[in-house]
Amino acid sequence: MTPVVSVQDLSKRYGAVAAVDGVSFELRRNGIYGLLGRNGAGKTTLMQLLTGQQFATAGTVRVLGADPAENERVLRQVSFVKESQRYPETYKVRHVLLAGRLLFPGWDEAFARSLVADFELPVSRPVKKLSRGMLSALGVTVGLASRAPITFFDEPYLGLDAVARQLFYDRLLADYAEHPRTVVLSTHLIDEVSDLIEHVLLLERGRLVLDEAADSLRGQVVTVTGPAQAVDRLTANADELHREHLGPLTRATVRGAVSAGHAREAGVQLEPVSLQQLVVRITAREAVS
Numbered sequence: 001m002t003p004v005v006s007v008q009d010l011s012k013r014y015g016a017v018a019a020v021d022g023v024s025f026e027l028r029r030n031g032i033y034g035l036l037g038r039n040g041a042g043k044t045t046l047m048q049l050l051t052g053q054q055f056a057t058a059g060t061v062r063v064l065g066a067d068p069a070e071n072e073r074v075l076r077q078v079s080f081v082k083e084s085q086r087y088p089e090t091y092k093v094r095h096v097l098l099a100g101r102l103l104f105p106g107w108d109e110a111f112a113r114s115l116v117a118d119f120e121l122p123v124s125r126p127v128k129k130l131s132r133g134m135l136s137a138l139g140v141t142v143g144l145a146s147r148a149p150i151t152f153f154d155e156p157y158l159g160l161d162a163v164a165r166q167l168f169y170d171r172l173l174a175d176y177a178e179h180p181r182t183v184v185l186s187t188h189l190i191d192e193v194s195d196l197i198e199h200v201l202l203l204e205r206g207r208l209v210l211d212e213a214a215d216s217l218r219g220q221v222v223t224v225t226g227p228a229q230a231v232d233r234l235t236a237n238a239d240e241l242h243r244e245h246l247g248p249l250t251r252a253t254v255r256g257a258v259s260a261g262h263a264r265e266a267g268v269q270l271e272p273v274s275l276q277q278l279v280v281r282i283t284a285r286e287a288v289s
């Protein structure tokens, strides 16, 4: 299937800093992607490149088959919601919603109203008087109601409290089921979104170190705990991400085939690794190497 986003050897340098460093990947039509990585890994820069807000130092970006920069046809199909979104000084909440309606061909006004009610947004209040959480809720509302074929959420929900964040995840999933599209969520709250995302893109210092379906990752990485020799034998053919010693026991986090049957026979304990742990382990290893 033709991808909706295609990126080849993409780099963006700011002086000596390689914010994005030789990245290649594709986003398929309809999928929820988690764009993960530590602070400064390059997530925002990558999304700015994909939405034509920054120019690449090298490489190519194709969004819906074209360069997104100053391309109105493409940009009307792309919604980009960020935490620090700025609005015109005089805007009230309802002006932002009206702008969304005018800008996005797929805008769903009824859905927007239901989100406004869900998040208890005061439509007549000036945007500059909103609390941080309300501002996040407004961004999330625009991002969801725009129903853009490609929607980027750059941590716009960090201002939301836990209840409102859950509301966002629930509304996103329910709406996605009825109106599939390509959604990219950048977040540090990996545990919270791990059931939501179908595909993981992990950046570390500008480089893409993981581009994989979440389901396949879940089964691939395990923690093996037991006597050192038994752990070594069992994990000999696996890719070791981390190792620690707990008294007489060794605990290794590995990626690769470790048979549950062999683990049982060897008296070694096998535990699944959460997406969050996996990201921590991989980024820690990449940082060392």
Ligand SMILES: Nc1ncnc2c1ncn2[C@@H]1O[C@H](COP(=O)(O)OP(=O)(O)OP(=O)(O)O)[C@@H](O)[C@H]1O
Pocket: 014, 017, 018, 019, 037, 038, 039, 040, 041, 042, 043, 044, 045, 046
């Ligand atoms: N306009 C800029 N000028 C100079 N350096 C920049 C600029 N924008 C980003 N950078 C640098 O590029 C790197 C990547 O930043 P970016 O904001 O893309 O990371 P991030 O993964 O979104 O981080 P966070 O999770 O902290 O928001 C950082 O080292 C940052 O300091």
